[in-house]
Amino acid sequence: MNYSPAQEIRLSCRDGKHTGITRGVALGYVQCNLVVLSARYAYDFLLYCQRNQRACPVLEVTDSGCPEPKRCAPGSDLRTDLPRYAIYRYGQRIEDATSITDLWRNDSTAFLIGSGITFDWAFEQASIPTDRHRWVLRSNIETEPAGIFHGPMVVTMRWLTPEQATQAAEITTRFPFNHGAPIHIGDPEAIGADMENPIFGPPVARVPQNLVSVFWACGVTPQEAGMRSNVDLMITHAPAHGFITDLLAKDLELT
Amino acid sequence: MNYSPAQEIRLSCRDGKHTGITRGVALGYVQCNLVVLSARYAYDFLLYCQRNQRACPVLEVTDSGCPEPKRCAPGSDLRTDLPRYAIYRYGQRIEDATSITDLWRNDSTAFLIGSGITFDWAFEQASIPTDRHRWVLRSNIETEPAGIFHGPMVVTMRWLTPEQATQAAEITTRFPFNHGAPIHIGDPEAIGADMENPIFGPPVARVPQNLVSVFWACGVTPQEAGMRSNVDLMITHAPAHGFITDLLAKDLELT
Numbered sequence: 440m441n442y443s444p445a446q447e448i449r450l451s452c453r454d455g456k457h458t459g460i461t462r463g464v465a466l467g468y469v470q471c472n473l474v475v476l477s478a479r480y481a482y483d484f485l486l487y488c489q490r491n492q493r494a495c496p497v498l499e500v501t502d503s504g505c506p507e508p509k510r511c512a513p514g515s516d517l518r519t520d521l522p523r524y525a526i527y528r529y530g531q532r533i534e535d536a537t538s539i540t541d542l543w544r545n546d547s548t549a550f551l552i553g554s555g556i557t558f559d560w561a562f563e564q565a566s567i568p569t570d571r572h573r574w575v576l577r578s579n580i581e582t583e584p585a586g587i588f589h590g591p592m593v594v595t596m597r598w599l600t601p602e603q604a605t606q607a608a609e610i611t612t613r614f615p616f617n618h619g620a621p622i623h624i625g626d627p628e629a630i631g632a633d634m635e636n637p638i639f640g641p642p643v644a645r646v647p648q649n650l651v652s653v654f655w656a657c658g659v660t661p662q663e664a665g666m667r668s669n670v671d672l673m674i675t676h677a678p679a680h681g682f683i684t685d686l687l688a689k690d691l692e693l694t
Numbered sequence: 695m696n697y698s699p700a701q702e703i704r705l706s707c708r709d710g711k712h713t714g715i716t717r718g719v720a721l722g723y724v725q726c727n728l729v730v731l732s733a734r735y736a737y738d739f740l741l742y743c744q745r746n747q748r749a750c751p752v753l754e755v756t757d758s759g760c761p762e763p764k765r766c767a768p769g770s771d772l773r774t775d776l777p778r779y780a781i782y783r784y785g786q787r788i789e790d791a792t793s794i795t796d797l798w799r800n801d802s803t804a805f806l807i808g809s810g811i812t813f814d815w816a817f818e819q820a821s822i823p824t825d826r827h828r829w830v831l832r833s834n835i836e837t838e839p840a841g842i843f844h845g846p847m848v849v850t851m852r853w854l855t856p857e858q859a860t861q862a863a864e865i866t867t868r869f870p871f872n873h874g875a876p877i878h879i880g881d882p883e884a885i886g887a888d889m890e891n892p893i894f895g896p897p898v899a900r901v902p903q904n905l906v907s908v909f910w911a912c913g914v915t916p917q918e919a920g921m922r923s924n925v926d927l928m929i930t931h932a933p934a935h936g937f938i939t940d941l942l943a944k945d946l947e948l949t
Contacts, residue, residue, distance in 0.1 A: 482737035489740065489752055490765075497744055510745075510838070583765070615870045615948055693870055693948070 444468065445683045449512070449520040458522045458537050460679040463570065467560045469617075469686040471498055471511070471551040472658040473521060474665055475539070475674040478503040478546035483586025487664055488552065490583035494592050494660035496553040496616050498684070504545045511684035517549045523677035530669045539674050552658040553617040553691075554681050555595040560688045561610050572598035572650070574640035575659050575678065579631025580622075588664040593657040594622065594632060598650040607653055613693050623654040630654060638663075639678040699723065700938045704767065704775040713777045713792050715934040718825065722815045724872075724941040726753055726766070726806040727913040728776060729920055730794070730929040733758040733801035738841025742919055743807065745838035749847050749915035751808040751871050753939070759800045766939035772804045778932035785924045794929050807913040808872040808946075809936050810850040815943045816865050827853035827905070829895035830914050830933065834886025835877075843919040848912040849877065849887060853905040862908055868948045878909040885909060893918075894933040 442450065444465040451457040461470060476484055481503070488495035499511045506517045518540045526534050526542065536542075559569040573595065580592040595618075599607055604624060612620040623630050627646065634643040638659060646652050665673045676682060697705065699720040706712040716725060731739055736758070743750035754766045761772045773795045781789050781797065791797075814824040828850065835847040850873075854862055859879060867875040878885050882901065889898040893914060901907050920928045931937060 482740065485737065485740050485744065486755055489744075489755060500741055500744060612948070693867070 443685065445512070445685050448683050449515050452522045453516065453519040455537060461522060461681045461683060462556055462679055463559065465683045466563065467688055469498070469511070469684045469688055469691060470554040470556045470681040471684055472554050472662065473517065473674070473676040473682050474550045474552065474661055475517070475547050476550070476665065476670060477544065477672065478548050480587070480670055481548045483588055484550065484661065484665070487585035487588035488550070488661055490585050491592070491660060493618060493622070494582065494656035495658065496618065497550060498553055498686070499551045501549040503548050506543060506547070506549065508549065508551055508684070511551055511686055513685070517682065518543050521676050521680060521682050523680035525675050525677045527666060527673040527675070529671060530666045535677055542672070542674060550661070551682060551684070552661060554658050555618055555655055556679075556681060557617055557688050557691070558611060558614070561692070562607060565606055565610060567599065567603045567607055574643065575638040575657055577633045577636070577638065577663065582660060582664065587668040587670070588661070590660070590664040590667045593638060593660040593663050594630065594654045595657040596627065596632060597653050598646065599653055600649065601651055604651040604653050611655065614691055615693060617691050618655050618658070621653050622656050624651060627652050698940065700767070700940050703938050704770050707777045708771065708774040710792060716777060716936045716938060717811055717934055718814065720938045721818065722943055724753070724766070724939045724943055724946060725809040725811045725936040726939055727809050727917065728772065728929070728931040728937050729805045729807065729916055730772070730802050731805070731920065731925060732799065732927065733803050735842070735925055736803045738843055739805065739916065739920070742840035742843035743805070743916055745840050746847070746915060748873060748877070749837065749911035750913065751873065752805060753808055753941070754806045756804040758803050761798060761802070761804065763804065763806055763939070766806055766941055768940070772937065773798050776931050776935060776937050778935035780930050780932045782921060782928040782930070784926060785921045790932055797927070797929060805916070806937060806939070807916060809913045810873055810910055811936060812872055812943050812946070813866060813869070816947070817862060820861055820865060822854065822858045822862055829898065830893040830912055832888045832891070832893065832918065837915060837919065842923040842925070843916070845915070845919040845922045848893060848915040848918050849885065849909045850912040851882065851887060852908050853901065854908055855904065856906055859906040859908050866910065869946055870948060872946050873910045873913070876908050877911050879906060882907050
C-alpha cells in the first residue's frame with residue numbers, strides 16, 4: 440500500500456518512531472495545533488475561536504468522544520498520531536507524552552487549529568528561509584473572551600530582510616483562513632511581545648539591525664487561553680510537534 | 695445627535711416605522727441573517743456553522759441571554775431592531791412579528807450570519823444591477839451535519855450577463871469571509887436548484903438565453919438546518935428583512 444507523506448509521518452508517530460518536531464516535515468501539507476477538552480468546555484472554546492478567528496482558524500472539531508478527524512485526515516487517530524503531547528491540569532503543564540490513549544474520555548473533543556508552520560511551504564517556494572529566526576511569543580494584545588476562555592494573543596515572530604518581509608506579507612495575505620497577513624511589522628515593543636520568555640525559541644536580546652520583525656496571529660493563542668481557564672484537563676500538541684493533515688497548504692490558498 | 699445610516703434604520707425598525715425589506719437599504723453596511731436559539735442548541739449550531747463556513751460565515755454570537763451584538767452593532771437590540779422576524783415552532787413557520795421581546799428568554803442566543811445582500815454595494819459600484827433577478831433556492835448539495843443540524847445547502851442565484859458574471863465572480867472572491875466566490879455557474883439542474891419553490895423570489899420556468907445563472911452559498915442555509923432540526927423555538931429574520939450592522943462591507947474585503 441502506498442502512503443502519502445502525511446500518512447507516513449502519522450503512522451511513524453503512532454509506532455513511536457517519530458517523536459521529534461514537525462517543522463520541515465511533510466512540507467506542503469497543512470499542519471495543525473491540537474487542543475483536546477471535555478465536551479462541557481467545547482461551546483465556550485469554539486466561541487472563543489470564533490471571536491478570535493485570525494489567531495484561531497478552526498479546521499476541524501471532532502464529534503465528542505471520536506478521536507478521528509474525518510475531514511482533515513480520515514483514518515487517523517488523534518490519540519497517537521502526533522509526535523508529542525503536552526498535558527495540562529488546572530493550567531499547569533504537568534507532563535509530556537507520546538500517546539494520550541489512556542487520557543482519552545468518552546466526551547473528549549478535539550480541536551484542530553491552523554498552524555503558522557503551514558506557511559513554510561509557501562515561504563520556501565519563494566526562497567524565504569524558514570529553518571531559523573522563528574519564535575512563538577505572548578503579546579499584550581487582549582483577545583475577545585468567551586465564557587471561561589480569555590488571555591493575550593500569542594504571535595509568531597519571524598526575522599526577515601525588508602525584501603522578504605514584504606514578500607511574506609504578500610504571500611500570507613492569500614491565506615485568509617490560516618492567520619492571513621501579518622498583524623504587525625517592526626518594533627516588538629509596540630505589541631508588547633515578550634521576548635524574554637518565548638513559548639517557543641530561545642530568549643531574544645534584540646533584533647539585528649538589518650532584519651525586520653514580522654508578526655502573525657498564532658494558533659497557540661487558544662492553548663494559552665485554555666491554560667488560563669484552569670480547566671481540570673487540557674491536552675495539546677507539544678510546541679512545534681503538530682498534527683499533519685491530508686489537506687494541502689495550496690488548497691487553503693486564495694487564488 | 696447624529697446617527698449613521700445603519701443606526702437610523704435600526705432605530706426606525708425599533709419604532710415600528712420601517713417594516714419592509716432591507717435590500718438596497720443602508721447600502722455599504724454589512725447585512726446579517728439572524729438565528730435565535732436556546733443556549734442548549736448553541737454548540738451544535740455553532741459547530742454546524744463551522745463545518746459549513748462558506749454558507750454560514752458567523753459574524754457574531756451574543757452571550758447567552760444578551761440581545762445586544764456588542765461587536766457588530768453596539769447599543770442595538772436584536773429583539774426590536776430588525777424590520778420583521780419569522781417564528782418557527784418545531785420546524786413550522788407559525789407567524790411573523792415586528793418585535794420578539796415577548797419571546798426572548800434568559801438563555802436566548804443570537805447568531806448573526808453574513809448575508810449575500812452585502813455584496814450589493816460592491817456590485818452596484820461595478821455597475822452590476824442588483825434590483826432584480828435574484829433568488830434564494832434550495833440545492834441538492836448536502837451540508838456537513840453537526841449534532842441535530844443537517845440539511846441541503848441553500849444558494850443565492852443571480853442572473854447576469856456573461857460579462858457581469860465574470861466580474862461578479864472576481865468581486866466576490868475578495869470576500870472570503872462572506873461566502874466568497876460562486877460555488878456554481880451555469881445549469882441550475884447541476885446542483886439541483888429548486889426553481890419551482892424558491893425560498894425568496896418568484897418561481898422560475900427557465901433561464902433567459904442571454905443570461906447566465908450564478909450561484910453563491912447562502913446564509914439562509916443554517917435557518918433551513920434549524921427548520922429541519924425540529925427545535926421547539928427558532929426565531930429568524932424574515933427573508934430579505936435582515937439586520938444592518940455598523941460594519942462596512944468594504945472592511946470585509948480582502949485587499
